[in-house]
Amino acid sequence: MTEKKQKINLSITNPKVFEVVKMVISILIALAITLVILFMISDNPVRAIVTILTGPLTKRRYIGSVIESFIPYAFSGLAAGVLFKSGAFNLGGEGIFIISGVSIAAVACNQLTTSGVLHPILCFLAAIVTGGILMIIPSFLKAKFGTNEMVVSLMLNSIYSGVAMFIIRKFLLTTTTSTIGSRDYFKTAKIGYIFEPLRISPCLILLIITTIVMYLIMFKSRLGYQIRLAGTNPKFAEYSGISAFKLSIVTAVIAGILCGMGASCQLLTQTSFYLPEQSLVGIGFSGMLLSMLGRNNPIGIVVAAFLIKYLEQGTSILYFVDRAVPSEIVAIVEGIVILLISSQYFLRGFREKKLLKEGLEKDAK
Amino acid sequence: MQSSLFSLSFLVTVVRLATPILFAAIASFIAASTGIVNIAIESIMTFGALAGILGSYLTQNAWAGMLIGLVVGICTALLIALFSMRLGASPILIGIALNTFADSLAIFVLYQLAGEKGTSASLPTPTLGVLNIPVIKDIPILGQLLSGHYILTYVCWIVLILLFILIYKTPLGMRMRACGLNANAARTAGINVERLQVFSLVLSGLFAALGGMYLSLNYLRIFSKSMVAGQGWMGIAANGIASGNYGVLLLSAVIFAAFRAVSIIFSSSTVFPVDLVSAIPYFAVFCFVTIASVINYYRIKSGKVEEQ
Numbered sequence: 269m270t271e272k273k274q275k276i277n278l279s280i281t282n283p284k285v286f287e288v289v290k291m292v293i294s295i296l297i298a299l300a301i302t303l304v305i306l307f308m309i310s311d312n313p314v315r316a317i318v319t320i321l322t323g324p325l326t327k328r329r330y331i332g333s334v335i336e337s338f339i340p341y342a343f344s345g346l347a348a349g350v351l352f353k354s355g356a357f358n359l360g361g362e363g364i365f366i367i368s369g370v371s372i373a374a375v376a377c378n379q380l381t382t383s384g385v386l387h388p389i390l391c392f393l394a395a396i397v398t399g400g401i402l403m404i405i406p407s408f409l410k411a412k413f414g415t416n417e418m419v420v421s422l423m424l425n426s427i428y429s430g431v432a433m434f435i436i437r438k439f440l441l442t443t444t445t446s447t448i449g450s451r452d453y454f455k456t457a458k459i460g461y462i463f464e465p466l467r468i469s470p471c472l473i474l475l476i477i478t479t480i481v482m483y484l485i486m487f488k489s490r491l492g493y494q495i496r497l498a499g500t501n502p503k504f505a506e507y508s509g510i511s512a513f514k515l516s517i518v519t520a521v522i523a524g525i526l527c528g529m530g531a532s533c534q535l536l537t538q539t540s541f542y543l544p545e546q547s548l549v550g551i552g553f554s555g556m557l558l559s560m561l562g563r564n565n566p567i568g569i570v571v572a573a574f575l576i577k578y579l580e581q582g583t584s585i586l587y588f589v590d591r592a593v594p595s596e597i598v599a600i601v602e603g604i605v606i607l608l609i610s611s612q613y614f615l616r617g618f619r620e621k622k623l624l625k626e627g628l629e630k631d632a633k
Numbered sequence: 634m635q636s637s638l639f640s641l642s643f644l645v646t647v648v649r650l651a652t653p654i655l656f657a658a659i660a661s662f663i664a665a666s667t668g669i670v671n672i673a674i675e676s677i678m679t680f681g682a683l684a685g686i687l688g689s690y691l692t693q694n695a696w697a698g699m700l701i702g703l704v705v706g707i708c709t710a711l712l713i714a715l716f717s718m719r720l721g722a723s724p725i726l727i728g729i730a731l732n733t734f735a736d737s738l739a740i741f742v743l744y745q746l747a748g749e750k751g752t753s754a755s756l757p758t759p760t761l762g763v764l765n766i767p768v769i770k771d772i773p774i775l776g777q778l779l780s781g782h783y784i785l786t787y788v789c790w791i792v793l794i795l796l797f798i799l800i801y802k803t804p805l806g807m808r809m810r811a812c813g814l815n816a817n818a819a820r821t822a823g824i825n826v827e828r829l830q831v832f833s834l835v836l837s838g839l840f841a842a843l844g845g846m847y848l849s850l851n852y853l854r855i856f857s858k859s860m861v862a863g864q865g866w867m868g869i870a871a872n873g874i875a876s877g878n879y880g881v882l883l884l885s886a887v888i889f890a891a892f893r894a895v896s897i898i899f900s901s902s903t904v905f906p907v908d909l910v911s912a913i914p915y916f917a918v919f920c921f922v923t924i925a926s927v928i929n930y931y932r933i934k935s936g937k938v939e940e941q
Contacts, residue, residue, distance in 0.1 A: 415926035419870040423919040430912030594744045599737030606730045612721030
């Protein structure tokens, strides 16, 4: 017991530190490229970058908008994260968001209950059940028959958006305006704010709880271990007695539930009606990028979602003063960071040199 | 209604709609032949379509625009090769990332040049026209089927033939297929697998860019956002169904195009709900891919074919 407690290794040779360093360098490279682009397109690039980075903090309403709008994206990212972590490339999140929106609208547009607490919960349940069931289809086909889940899930996305439009037009169409969307919800279905100025709603609490639960599932539970094992080495997982079939169904259900939650948060706080062609479009796909940004770690994903929404808010503030910079620039930053951090060998040579040097020093002692 | 489904003009529509899907299908096929999974076809089509239009606008020459589009397609393919083969990123993740932010990037570039986010309609762009083949165009039915199509449709047909010769009739093609079947065996036989894989990815990018440019420079004559609309994925689906069979590949691509044509015809009538009609081609692809995999599953199970 004379041995000293081992000092925490803070040099780059520690894989976790390396991961962080890599992330920071990737972000810096992306920002540098963005700066170059800004210098090319904007008359006042310094103001542009300052506005993007600090703009959302200047007004309470801006940061409130970030807090409100990042929630569904975070849920979508969590869903994609579970699927990717298990090695499933089920890209069905987009369609699940859109089709579970229909369930939400169906429940919210009917006065099923007069309770302002029960009604949103019923909407959530409807969305979760829809999402959980429909997300299974691509994963089931992949696990059972070896179908190309990417193609199948993308085709289902297009099918679902057609079906969503059909159902809305047939059963829930609004009569007050000419847009194709659902009627206004009953007031009881809307989720109010807990803290109005920062637009903090119960959804934020739900997101925090869900993130913690997902973290615990992924890293502290048997199921999470199986999911991670199946993702890194499916053959080994199979041989150690993990049923790949069961696992892929379970992950799909979890992902579907998360998508349903995200859709509910988006539809019950931010709008009072459902427009299938606008309200939820793009959230499912963004979730996949967020999951890559967060390295499939639930906490990383939620942080990434917040940062991306923050940058988007910054660019939309900038757009008022500088029309040359569209909000799509955030996607460029996002794309560069994703490409760099998903590259295993990026900066690896640097780390290996360091490891070698340390090893030699140890030998010398 | 009935007549339009079984008329000559329906077949002509199928020929028109088949071109981009065929390009996407061979783009997926050539990459898969050396064992590379290229799922970024959708995004390369978008980039190619945009670069073709912008190149044509900047040079005021449609052919120069096409050249620029091809260069962009090749560069995107090389980018995928760089990240997946040199930097060790998963090609599937790279593909998903590219596909997801392709539209945003296209909108960004378009906005800088055209000042609009949706389409390139405000840019005066020379585009490629149609080709009337002198003698054949006067033959009654065959003339309509074979003549008067867009130029890139003919390019597509030529490429289809050349690709068949390359893959099945040349030593190079045999080596490429060897890489796809068993990369280690190919390496042992002295084949430079990585070089052939990069070559096939470059060809894949080239074909996908041509498919995109067919849409922008030739068929619609403008670039509009999300104009590719899943056609790249239909090509990937066709390749999945074909599992290495060139004839099945082309046939599935044409069948998908036929379903798109059906959907277009149905959507002009008021009998069917328009929202469901628009989903017909995607539903068809879904069914075909699923059925093909189920059949394959039972064939493997009954021991008729070896699992790869």
